[in-house]
Amino acid sequence: MRAIFTNGLTREFNGLTAVDHVNLQIEKGELFGLLGPNGAGKTTLIHMLCTILPPTEGTAKVAGFDVYKEPDSVRTSIGIVFQDPSLDNRLTGKENLDFHGRVYGMSKTLREKRIDEVLKLVELEDRANALVETYSSGMRRRLEIARSFMHHPEIMFLDEPTLGLDPQTRRKIWEHVQMLNKQEKITILLTTHYMDEADYLCGRVGIIDHGRIIALDNPKKLKDQLEGDIVSLEVPLPKKYAEIFRRRKYVKEVKIVGDYLYLTVTGSEKVVPKLIDIVARRGGKVRSVGCRSPTLEDVFIRYTGRGIREEEGGIKEQMRAHVRAHMR
Amino acid sequence: MSAQAIYVLWLRDMKWFLRAKARIISTIVMPFLWLAILGMGLGAVTQIPGVGNYIDFLAPGIVAMAILFNATMTGVSVLWDRQFGFLKEILVAPVSRISIMLGKTFGGTTTSIIQGLMLLFVAGLIGAKMPDPAGFFLVLLFMILLGIGFVGLGLAIASRITDPVAFPLVINFLIMPLFFLSGAIFPLGMAPEWLRVIAYIDPVAYGVDGLRGVMIGVSEFPIWLDLAILGIFSLAMVLLGAYLFKKMSA
Ligand SMILES: Nc1ncnc2c1ncn2[C@@H]1O[C@H](COP(=O)(O)OP(=O)(O)OP(=O)(O)O)[C@@H](O)[C@H]1O
Numbered sequence A: 001m002r003a004i005f006t007n008g009l010t011r012e013f014n015g016l017t018a019v020d021h022v023n024l025q026i027e028k029g030e031l032f033g034l035l036g037p038n039g040a041g042k043t044t045l046i047h048m049l050c051t052i053l054p055p056t057e058g059t060a061k062v063a064g065f066d067v068y069k070e071p072d073s074v075r076t077s078i079g080i081v082f083q084d085p086s087l088d089n090r091l092t093g094k095e096n097l098d099f100h101g102r103v104y105g106m107s108k109t110l111r112e113k114r115i116d117e118v119l120k121l122v123e124l125e126d127r128a129n130a131l132v133e134t135y136s137s138g139m140r141r142r143l144e145i146a147r148s149f150m151h152h153p154e155i156m157f158l159d160e161p162t163l164g165l166d167p168q169t170r171r172k173i174w175e176h177v178q179m180l181n182k183q184e185k186i187t188i189l190l191t192t193h194y195m196d197e198a199d200y201l202c203g204r205v206g207i208i209d210h211g212r213i214i215a216l217d218n219p220k221k222l223k224d225q226l227e228g229d230i231v232s233l234e235v236p237l238p239k240k241y242a243e244i245f246r247r248r249k250y251v252k253e254v255k256i257v258g259d260y261l262y263l264t265v266t267g268s269e270k271v272v273p274k275l276i277d278i279v280a281r282r283g284g285k286v287r288s289v290g291c292r293s294p295t296l297e298d299v300f301i302r303y304t305g306r307g308i309r310e311e312e313g314g315i316k317e318q319m320r321a322h323v324r325a326h327m328r
Numbered sequence B: 001m002s003a004q005a006i007y008v009l010w011l012r013d014m015k016w017f018l019r020a021k022a023r024i025i026s027t028i029v030m031p032f033l034w035l036a037i038l039g040m041g042l043g044a045v046t047q048i049p050g051v052g053n054y055i056d057f058l059a060p061g062i063v064a065m066a067i068l069f070n071a072t073m074t075g076v077s078v079l080w081d082r083q084f085g086f087l088k089e090i091l092v093a094p095v096s097r098i099s100i101m102l103g104k105t106f107g108g109t110t111t112s113i114i115q116g117l118m119l120l121f122v123a124g125l126i127g128a129k130m131p132d133p134a135g136f137f138l139v140l141l142f143m144i145l146l147g148i149g150f151v152g153l154g155l156a157i158a159s160r161i162t163d164p165v166a167f168p169l170v171i172n173f174l175i176m177p178l179f180f181l182s183g184a185i186f187p188l189g190m191a192p193e194w195l196r197v198i199a200y201i202d203p204v205a206y207g208v209d210g211l212r213g214v215m216i217g218v219s220e221f222p223i224w225l226d227l228a229i230l231g232i233f234s235l236a237m238v239l240l241g242a243y244l245f246k247k248m249s250a
């Protein structure tokens, strides 16, 4: 049985198709990432999978249960961190967790044990009895994560778990996510529009744009489809060396920009020494070398013809982070 | 239905209530002013036939008022939960919407009754006539029914209205006429025929009449009738709230 299975899953909002015939199969134990720009339909998809938004078309099964027909069974099997804040700010951290434990039917002893465990995991023990009002946004996010898995869900949904957080906190959250997946054996579906996050965390990544999954594979394979790394060399007489390099079969493309050569190559780890060697044998000297692997951003560009942030601009992103920080 | 879920929603309301001191005070100040100013101001020139003292007549009406206003405002907590996102946490939990609605109803009713009792106490201090110990339990029963009915109404409205600014306006628009028509501040028996007819379809009138019957022994209807009608109203509101809650989204 698959953890998550969707068949033509679709959601429309007054004529706008937010999620467009999505077919997803996620196996048990996977850490799956949905990567897409603002408005791609990530949150809408997650809301349908966690039963709080009915699909307009298609079906979805989570933990083997139909999200529309058996919502209660789905709800018992899942844990979720929503994109937007969902804590009760007027309760303490501990009280929020206690509330959660009770509505998920945990006994008093189990609840108390588990609350201590999860608080310790997200390193919030010492602030457990303070009102959530007084927490920083990173602390709130960690509390939400602690809450989402305290009832031992089989499957977790994390909707942009690190949006608007500083790099250290993001790292921390990444560690928690990996721990949940590896140690607690929880299947995880997370959404993000951070390339590095999807790349670092996820076993498989689905790229979603305008409600459709346009590419799906493990991050390495997605990047390998671009076939090659980009190597830059600073050399004297770039034209001369360009000619020489073009004749090598492991070099796919050569571009000259000023004193620099940009080469697209496969297996750069092996190729770069050879290139330096070639230059040296002809009496030249490589002044600098740069090597960049293609990122998921390059993959996104290849499939959509534009960058993931390009059309939204950085400003909207910043505003959202700002609004979010204030809502918390 | 889950007793645990009902309990924890109730518990959450209690915690809020105890932490929001300003709210507790402000919600009894207004009915208190009504009681003090109207009671003493009008009391000096008004004698209600068959009752005598105006403040004795007024006190049950103002107790009902305190409950009415607090109970309907319970709906605000739903709007806040939606606004701050906590509603999603509640709706995605494996508990029925009925449990959620009942938990909120009991929470709101409890806080309303506490405020009703505080007002009753203050009214006693001012010199209004108090019920005897047996009557006190009947007073409590009327408070509970009024509370449940109007919490249900407030929750039903809150499940439909998502604008936190509009909600209190709608509530006031609805509650004010119900209060004025209930005979809380003047005796319905002496009102013109048309007004009395309207008052008969006002559920608050039966609450006020019942409370008054118990507290000062003067009422339009027999107390059992007041209880029955109020009971039916409360049940209807809970069912309405439960129905609308079921269809609510985050
Ligand atoms: N309740 C709603 N009513 C109308 N339109 C909606 C609603 N929710 C989402 N949409 C629209 O559906 C589309 C997808 O939105 P969604 O929130 O799923 O995107 P997302 O991928 O989560 O974006 P982000 O990265 O900004 O969170 C957007 O165009 C959005 O405007």
Ligand SMILES: [Mg+2]
Pocket: A042, A043, A044, A083, A159, A160
């Ligand atoms: Mg989103």
